[in-house]
Amino acid sequence: MNKLISLSLSSLVLLSCINLYASEMGHHSPNNKTISTEERFSESINNLNFVKKSQIIKLKDGDSFTLTAAIVKQKIGNKTIRRYAYNGSIPGPLIVVPKNAKIKLKFVNQTDTDQTLHSHGLRLDYRFDGVVGIGQKTPVKPGESFDYELFFPDAGVYWYHPHVREDYSQDMGLYGNYLVKDGLKEEPFNKQISLVLDDVLLSKDAKPYFKDFTNYAAMGRFGNIMLINGIPNYVTEVNKGDVVRLYLTNTSNTRTFQFKIPNVKIKLIAGDASNYEKQSWVDSVTIAPSERYTIDVLFEKEGSFNIESINPQKNLKLGTIKVIKGKSQKDYTKEFGILSEDSEVIKDIDKVRPFLDKKVDKNIALRVKMDMSHAEENPPEIEWEDTMPEMNSMMTSKEVTWQIEDLDTKKMNMDILWKFKKGNYYKIKIFNDPKSNHPMQHPIHFHGQRFLIVTRNGVKTTNYTWKDTALVKTGETVEILLEASNPGKWMSHCHIAEHLSAGMMIGFDVEE
Numbered sequence: 054m055n056k057l058i059s060l061s062l063s064s065l066v067l068l069s070c071i072n073l074y075a076s077e078m079g080h081h082s083p084n085n086k087t088i089s090t091e092e093r094f095s096e097s098i099n100n101l102n103f104v105k106k107s108q109i110i111k112l113k114d115g116d117s118f119t120l121t122a123a124i125v126k127q128k129i130g131n132k133t134i135r136r137y138a139y140n141g142s143i144p145g146p147l148i149v150v151p152k153n154a155k156i157k158l159k160f161v162n163q164t165d166t167d168q169t170l171h172s173h174g175l176r177l178d179y180r181f182d183g184v185v186g187i188g189q190k191t192p193v194k195p196g197e198s199f200d201y202e203l204f205f206p207d208a209g210v211y212w213y214h215p216h217v218r219e220d221y222s223q224d225m226g227l228y229g230n231y232l233v234k235d236g237l238k239e240e241p242f243n244k245q246i247s248l249v250l251d252d253v254l255l256s257k258d259a260k261p262y263f264k265d266f267t268n269y270a271a272m273g274r275f276g277n278i279m280l281i282n283g284i285p286n287y288v289t290e291v292n293k294g295d296v297v298r299l300y301l302t303n304t305s306n307t308r309t310f311q312f313k314i315p316n317v318k319i320k321l322i323a324g325d326a327s328n329y330e331k332q333s334w335v336d337s338v339t340i341a342p343s344e345r346y347t348i349d350v351l352f353e354k355e356g357s358f359n360i361e362s363i364n365p366q367k368n369l370k371l372g373t374i375k376v377i378k379g380k381s382q383k384d385y386t387k388e389f390g391i392l393s394e395d396s397e398v399i400k401d402i403d404k405v406r407p408f409l410d411k412k413v414d415k416n417i418a419l420r421v422k423m424d425m426s427h428a429e430e431n432p433p434e435i436e437w438e439d440t441m442p443e444m445n446s447m448m449t450s451k452e453v454t455w456q457i458e459d460l461d462t463k464k465m466n467m468d469i470l471w472k473f474k475k476g477n478y479y480k481i482k483i484f485n486d487p488k489s490n491h492p493m494q495h496p497i498h499f500h501g502q503r504f505l506i507v508t509r510n511g512v513k514t515t516n517y518t519w520k521d522t523a524l525v526k527t528g529e530t531v532e533i534l535l536e537a538s539n540p541g542k543w544m545s546h547c548h549i550a551e552h553l554s555a556g557m558m559i560g561f562d563v564e565e
């Protein structure tokens with residue numbers, strides 16, 4: 054939405070009303086319902102502990118672990134704000150487990166809102182997927198707990214977060230990584246660091262979060278302060294000569310990052326749920342909400358290196374890597390210089406290759422229904438920034454419905470319930486309609502399964518990685534091949550938190 058948008062008369066009236074009640078407590082909303090302060094989530098920081106440093110927790114097969122979500126406070130810039138944290142930290146503990154481990158995780162809710170724990174990307178038992186109404190009967194109420202049984206069949210980087218009002222609870226700080234290690238593989242790097250990318254909105258025009266609806270429902274709540282591992286101006290230190298493995302996760306509500314460290318060589322290793330077939334050199338990594346990428350970086354020179362997110366509108370500095378002259382260590386420079394292949398991933402995908410050219414099984418289109426007239430003639434492929442913050446903040450899930458339409462059955466959102474058979478592959482063609490009222494990119498996530506991105510605008514992928522989320526840009530057609538490997542009741546949805554709250558989800562079953 055770069056250009057001016059013309060509004061219909063009714064929406065102008067509506068928007069000005071919302072504007073009033075957002076700034077004046079107790080004002081009447083468009084529905085003539087009194088909005089009281091109770092309907093906002095609390096912003097109090099009384100009697101709260103400060104957020105702590107995140108821990109690394111190593112677990113083995115059969116272990117049990119307790120994860121407690123609670124209310125904390127955090128100083129960001131010159132503001133101290135109310136936050137949510139898992140085990141006191143943002144991100145929550147980095148949970149390191151061996152591949153194929155089964156873990157019992159007791160989740161305790163000490164926040165003041167309903168929660169669940171969703172383990173993003175894990176092909177686990179659907180009853181422990183944390184989706185209310187599908188795998189889990191009820192949310193975990195404040196003061197209650199729930200015992201999750203987790204299973205980690207795939208090596209790589211995954212993450213956990215609530216699956217109730219993500220636009221609020223996740224934005225408040227509820228997210229953390231799982232790192233699943235394949236103990237048999239040699240790892241040619243000196244140091245590994247998980248970088249969780251996020252942003253938070255603390256500008257003077259920021260609107261509060263409301264209990265009964267989601268605001269910023271058009272573009273999502275873009276933050277104005279960039280966070281790595283929960284903090285602005287993140288700094289870390291590595292030694293000169295180090296090859297550093299960076300695990301990137303985007304936990305923001307809506308921001309797509311174009312991750313870059315200028316003046317170093319970056320090697321792309323892995324996507325969401327596996328290594329790439331072949332490693333490659335990259336300048337930057339485009340990472341949408343909920344996606345993960347693993348990269349190796351060689352720091353040959355001492356000095357300060359910026360971590361940036363670059364886009365056509367802004368260059369954002371996310372943090373700094375300080376390269377110091379450290380003590381001598383194993384030299385992985387030679388290994389770093391080689392682009393290797395992962396024979397296991399290649400073998401795994403060999404089994405799937407016969408299905409890559411199969412016919413399309415499901416056709417969906419991504420659209421929005423809102424009380425606004427046509428927006429743009431040439432919308433950008435990715436909305437990198439909130440280009441219309443005033444209007445975006447006023448659009449709520451009551452006026453905006455984001456839609457996934459099944460083009461064959463004409464069904465919409467949760468009226469869609471696909472039936473898949475375990476062991477089969479399904480080609481799903483996703484069209485992001487650029488003529489929709491407000492076209493925008495959507496990171497489409499499938500729960501409990503993995504898939505390959507087969508084509509983008511008809512162009513075939515030449516180097517595969519298993520994915521659980523596909524960024525579908527405005528106007529783009531993306532074909533994915535879903536491997537129905539994990540039986541149960543599941544959902545697929547856009548991972549822009551506000552789009553999910555505004556309806557953008559479908560259901561699917563995988564039957565034995």
Ligand SMILES: [Cu+2]
Nearest residue numbers: 495547549552
């Ligand atoms: Cu979306």
